[in-house]
Amino acid sequence: MVRAAVVTCGGLCPGSNTVIRELVVGLNELYGVKDIYGIPMGYRGFYSADPIKLDPDSVHDWHKKGGTMLMTTRGGFDLEKIVDAIVKHGYNQLYVIGGDGTMRGALDIFKELKRRKLRISITGVPKTVDNDIGIIDRSFGFDTAVEVAQQAISAAHTEAESAVNGIGLVKLMGRSTGHIALYATLSSRDVDCCLIPEMNFHLYGKGGLFEFIDERLKQKRHTVIVVAEGAGQELIARTESETLERDPSGNPLFADIGVYLKKEFKKWWDQAHPGELFTVKYIDPTYMIRAVPANASDNLYCTLLAHSAIHGVMAGYTGFVSGPINRNYGYIPLEDIATTKNVVDTKDHTWAWVRSVTNQPDFGISED
Numbered sequence: 023m024v025r026a027a028v029v030t031c032g033g034l035c036p037g038s039n040t041v042i043r044e045l046v047v048g049l050n051e052l053y054g055v056k057d058i059y060g061i062p063m064g065y066r067g068f069y070s071a072d073p074i075k076l077d078p079d080s081v082h083d084w085h086k087k088g089g090t091m092l093m094t095t096r097g098g099f100d101l102e103k104i105v106d107a108i109v110k111h112g113y114n115q116l117y118v119i120g121g122d123g124t125m126r127g128a129l130d131i132f133k134e135l136k137r138r139k140l141r142i143s144i145t146g147v148p149k150t151v152d153n154d155i156g157i158i159d160r161s162f163g164f165d166t167a168v169e170v171a172q173q174a175i176s177a178a179h180t181e182a183e184s185a186v187n188g189i190g191l192v193k194l195m196g197r198s199t200g201h202i203a204l205y206a207t208l209s210s211r212d213v214d215c216c217l218i219p220e221m222n223f224h225l226y227g228k229g230g231l232f233e234f235i236d237e238r239l240k241q242k243r244h245t246v247i248v249v250a251e252g253a254g255q256e257l258i259a260r261t262e263s264e265t266l267e268r269d270p271s272g273n274p275l276f277a278d279i280g281v282y283l284k285k286e287f288k289k290w291w292d293q294a295h296p297g298e299l300f301t302v303k304y305i306d307p308t309y310m311i312r313a314v315p316a317n318a319s320d321n322l323y324c325t326l327l328a329h330s331a332i333h334g335v336m337a338g339y340t341g342f343v344s345g346p347i348n349r350n351y352g353y354i355p356l357e358d359i360a361t362t363k364n365v366v367d368t369k370d371h372t373w374a375w376v377r378s379v380t381n382q383p384d385f386g387i388s389e390d
């Protein structure tokens with residue numbers, strides 16, 4: 023008899039609740055599974071919280087909700103305790119929803135289950151607004167996040183346009199990759215410069231950001247800059263211990279590049295154009311872009327991901343992730359997903375497209 027457990031880990035992502043809902047409804051309606059449990063609070067919930075019994079009635083409207091109804095945490099990955107709890111509760115199917123860190127944890131669980139010779143299936147459903155999971159076409163929630171990010175850019179544009187020498191500055195999520203910033207820039211068309219973690223940029227001097235902004239302000243009297251949270255970290259003075267700060271999962275904690283740039287913009291303008299009117303409007307929609315319900319295309323995508331995960335497990339597979347590769351759904355080894363990363367390639371056509379839309383400087387990228 024099937025006894026399934028579902029867990030969500032890492033940051034929030036639009037669509038997590040849809041995946042949970044579709045796993046529960048799909049297991050129940052397609053395969054008649056009745057014993058389905060939600061593990062609250064991420065990995066640590068396996069050994070430190072009571073499981074929540076789920077059925078189609080209890081999850082019926084979850085796809086309309088942002089966040090995760092199961093709650094999520096970072097850290098707390100204790101392999102022995104997790105696997106002991108899985109055995110204790112008698113789960114034989116595990117559905118793990120999370121990003122790259124979660125997938126690395128799922129891989130460890132998969133290996134430990136194998137080492138203990140336990141007949142328990144584990145599958146990952148890749149989730150992250152950052153879209154930094156490799157191999158698959160995109161991760162769920164990304165589309166929704168880009169859509170909301172555009173609203174922030176639009177507001178920054180309106181503010182900048184309505185001021186004299188106005189800068190609209192928007193900071194978007196993207197710890198180590200700039201996919202959200204890039205796609206929001208391409209789709210909004212209001213952005214003059216997009217700064218991402220995959221590139222270095224400088225502020226002063228030839229080919230620098232300030233020279234570019236100066237030009238733009240002369241031409242248009244306003245400019246819009248989008249920066250991903252992980253960009254330009256090397257520009258900000260921090261003590262060694264500050265640079266070593268980590269969240270409970272071991273991810274680096276960053277200085278606020280938006281606040282830094284806003285301050286630097288003012289400093290530069292006062293020196294370069296003393297007495298002239300100037301405004302910076304800084305918008306930080308960080309959590310707003312991910313704490314929303316999934317849009318239509320992400321909801322549909324989540325349903326397909328959940329159902330193909332179920333079919334894979336029911337077909338006897340384990341240690342895999344289901345996802346689209348060039349639009350064809352496949353089963354990908356967890357190991358491959360856990361060890362690859364999708365970063366923006368500043369030498370490829372998508373970045374070239376950003377450059378052609380914005381006409382921003384290349385900050386020396388082409389000389390590398």
Ligand SMILES: Nc1ncnc2c1ncn2[C@@H]1O[C@H](COP(=O)(O)OP(=O)(O)OP(=O)(O)O)[C@@H](O)[C@H]1O
Binds near residue numbers: 096098128149151
């Ligand atoms: N290398 C690893 N091995 C085992 N477990 C890990 C590893 N890295 C992270 N984890 C665990 O996976 C869970 C989620 O990790 P993390 O907080 O990095 O989020 P994530 O899955 O990468 O999602 P997000 O994209 O939202 O950051 C945490 O409980 C963390 O302890």
Ligand SMILES: O=P(O)(O)OC[C@H]1O[C@](O)(CO)[C@@H](O)[C@@H]1O
Binds near residue numbers: 034195196197251312
């Ligand atoms: O503040 P939290 O919840 O730890 O999450 C922040 C991080 O989560 C993400 O949204 C996903 O990894 C990153 O873009 C961001 O750096």
